[in-house]
Amino acid sequence: MGDIKLTIDNIEVTVPEGSTLLDAAHAAGIDIPTLCFLRDVNEIGACRMCLCEVEGARGLVTACAFPVSDGMVAHTNTERLRESRRKTLQLIVSDHNMDCLACVRNNNCELQKLCKRYGVTDTDYYAGKKNSFSVDASSKSIVRDNNKCILCRRCVGACENLQGIGVIGANNRGFDTYIGSTFDLPLAETSCVNCGQCVAACPVGALYEKDSTAEVKAALEDPDKFVVVQAAPSVRVGLGECFGLPIGTVVEGQMSAALHRLGFDRVFDTNFSADLTILEEAHELIDRVQNGGALPLITSCSPGWIKYCEHYYPDLLPNVSSCKSPQQMFGAVVKTYYAETMGIPVDKIVSVSVMPCTAKKFECDRPDQDAAGVQDVDYSLTTRELGSLINEAGIDFVNLPEMPYDSPLGDYTGAGVIFGATGGVMEAALRTAVETITGEELECVEFTDVRGVEGVKEASYNVGGLEVNVAVASGLANAKKVLDAIRSGEKNYTFVEIMACPGGCVNGGGQPIVDSSVRNFVDVRALRAKGLYELDKNKPLRKSHENPEIIELYKSYFGEPGSEKAHHILHTKYVERKVNKDF
Known part of the structure; x- marks a missing residue:
């Protein structure tokens, strides 16, 4: 495989063929925000936080999945992109339990970090309809709180792709989507093995260990x-x-x-x-x-x-x-x-x-x-x-x-x-x-x-x-x-x-x-x-x-x-x- 030369935010960078725009940006010392992407676990381009502009492309592209090509010119930090990311974050937090001070992931939360980075302190959508879920504490090891879930599906990818088990997945569609088990079984009644790789993959406080x-x-x-x-x-x-x-x-x-x-x-x-x-x-x-x-x-x-x-x-x-x-x-x-x-x-x-x-x-x-x-x-x-x-x-x-x-x-x-x-x-x-x-x-x-x-x-x-x-x-x-x-x-x-x-x-x-x-x-x-x-x-x-x-x-x-x-x-x-x- 050969090398690819491209320009990102006026920086020339050379990366191996097959690299994504996210890889190339990292090589150039540029941090493109992500929420759903987790290498070898979840690469579905769903959260839209990593959207970037590529000259000649139709519309915005997801950096985590978009392959680079020779001579490509990309932009990762325009006002259009910053506004898109702010809007995405506002929509996410509009249906998110925001008791950050009481959360196990306070100060170690990827959503919290990105909200601070893009100045999202409140949202125009927070007064709208919200989902409400019971906390599943049935497992000996793991607690699931869908009130904090952002539907990134990283936990699903960890359970299915890393572990080959797949006891959790996306149920329902649209605004009613939530991560759950088949027939809404409590986690303790599934074939979950308590490994906690879903917890390690979660970017927020929707999954955590049962505290002793x-x-x-x-x-x-x-x-x-x-x-x-x-x-x-x-x-x-x-x-x-x-x-x-x-x-x-x-x-x-x-x-x-x-x-x-x-x-x-x-x-x-x-x-x-x-x-x-x-x-x-x-x-x-x-x-x-x-x-x-x-x-x-x-x-x-x-x-x-x-x-x-x-x-x-x-x-x-x-x-x-x-x-x-x-x-x-x-x-x-x-x-x-x-x-x-x-x-x-x-x-x-x-x-x-x-x-x-x-x-x-x-x-x-x-x-x-x-x-x-x-x-x-x-x-x-x-x-x-x-x-x-x-x-x-x-x-x-x-x-x-x-x-x-x-x-x-x-x-x-x-x-x-x-x-x-x-x-x-x-x-x-x-x-x-x-x-x-x-x-x-x-x-x-x-x-x-x-x-x-x-x-x-x-x-x-x-x-x-x-x-x-x-x-x-x-x-x-x-x-x-x-x-x-x-x-x-x-x-x-x-x-x-x-x-x-x-x-x-x-x-x-x-x-x-x-x-x-x-x-x-x-x-x-x-x-x-x-x-x-x-x-x-x-x-x-x-x-x-x-x-x-x-x-x-x-x-x-x-x-x-x-x-x-x-x-x-x-x-x-x-x-x-x-x-x-x-x-």
């Missing part, structure tokens, strides 16, 4: 409760964005310090239970390979993926690892081993997690997640919710002196931290499985074939004479491709990692929301994953089975991976669920 901060604050204020918190790998490369730090900044020490200041009795690291998960999962893989169990073994760390499998691929549930996720394993260990060791009554412990994931809220209430007879994890907060708690407490996060995590249950290896990136669970498991099978120490622990943000990655390794074929999929639309290949017999994998969110947990639905003006041109997933790989690279121990706290846990409590006690506390079961996307 009030319950956590109440527990922290209760002198009769011992409140323990764990923080997931990806949170440490996302939380800084809540406080203006660059995408992917590692804030591990500041996060620990902030959690201590918020009043948690113990601050632990989910990376510890990521290491624990690897020992159980690697043992399970080896056992299945050697003793004829269901293959491929498919990882079980992502609750969105698990629910997806229960809905759409129940015939493959025997292939899914019985290991609980690291979040649930940690909660189970806290309320069994830790409670017994420290002499703390289980009913006094409140177990809190901080996750990059909205589906973790759903996972807390799953059946068979109660190793001590009570919920393994009581409350799961998103990265955004933790940012809100820190901000509310008046903590100067950016300048906070670093603090270590509490111990035991706070130490981790490099293998544990890379769980947050797609391919990380696979790589961590291979580090342990290969050494266990061969009895030899790996000279290089980096399995780079399974790294990267590609939707599907494949690799083959010769391990002690055994051919091990692996696959990694992130984003459920990509997972479908892998699962269909397994079903049909087209692919013969040994081990498969699936993460519900594209790019893995670093791009989870509970991470700080990135404005589309950035997300459209920057690979946020890669920047966050880079921080995790740097942490791994700099850790003195990089294999889960070398974690001294894990070694002690097995020595004093579980005995060995896959033991009866370990299976009772650290493993779970799955259920077949109905599918109700289409009727």
Whole structure:
């Protein structure tokens, strides 16, 4: 493909053939406003905010979809365009709940930002007819408020195109159009997997996570409760964005310090239970390979993926690892081993997690997640919710002196931290499985074939004479491709990692929301994953089975991976669920 030369607002720019006017403007340092456009998610040119003038064209064109051509002359900032954008914004806000101060997206709202940019403070149309909707809070994870919906359809694109699920779409037509489910079913009664990619795509406050901060604050204020918190790998490369730090900044020490200041009795690291998960999962893989169990073994760390499998691929549930996720394993260990060791009554412990994931809220209430007879994890907060708690407490996060995590249950290896990136669970498991099978120490622990943000990655390794074929999929639309290949017999994998969110947990639905003006041109997933790989690279121990706290846990409590006690506390079961996307 060749290059295209054109002129935008009197600036000459050269871009690759196939670029859109929006791409070319970005290359020239010009910000054309958008609302509905989200690259690789929603490219329908519906909102009309990106309209531009192209000399020789009939009428205005949508920059997000209009291809450039050699010699094109375009204008993006004429009075005609500014007035068009103001009018569009006035029409949008005329049917929009404007309680901005109470909105979860206040100061991080794309509509609010554009209204300020174009001087829209009120509208001539606000006194006219308005839609009114009931808020759908039926889901364990996600709240839908159509009173704030601007019909951009980015949530629809995320659910359909990224995840291949499509439980929401546009109902009715014209002024009566709204985003909803088939037959107006509450979200909890659909095949929604709670991944939160719709929340991450929404430019306004029409979708948000179900807030658990009030319950956590109440527990922290209760002198009769011992409140323990764990923080997931990806949170440490996302939380800084809540406080203006660059995408992917590692804030591990500041996060620990902030959690201590918020009043948690113990601050632990989910990376510890990521290491624990690897020992159980690697043992399970080896056992299945050697003793004829269901293959491929498919990882079980992502609750969105698990629910997806229960809905759409129940015939493959025997292939899914019985290991609980690291979040649930940690909660189970806290309320069994830790409670017994420290002499703390289980009913006094409140177990809190901080996750990059909205589906973790759903996972807390799953059946068979109660190793001590009570919920393994009581409350799961998103990265955004933790940012809100820190901000509310008046903590100067950016300048906070670093603090270590509490111990035991706070130490981790490099293998544990890379769980947050797609391919990380696979790589961590291979580090342990290969050494266990061969009895030899790996000279290089980096399995780079399974790294990267590609939707599907494949690799083959010769391990002690055994051919091990692996696959990694992130984003459920990509997972479908892998699962269909397994079903049909087209692919013969040994081990498969699936993460519900594209790019893995670093791009989870509970991470700080990135404005589309950035997300459209920057690979946020890669920047966050880079921080995790740097942490791994700099850790003195990089294999889960070398974690001294894990070694002690097995020595004093579980005995060995896959033991009866370990299976009772650290493993779970799955259920077949109905599918109700289409009727």
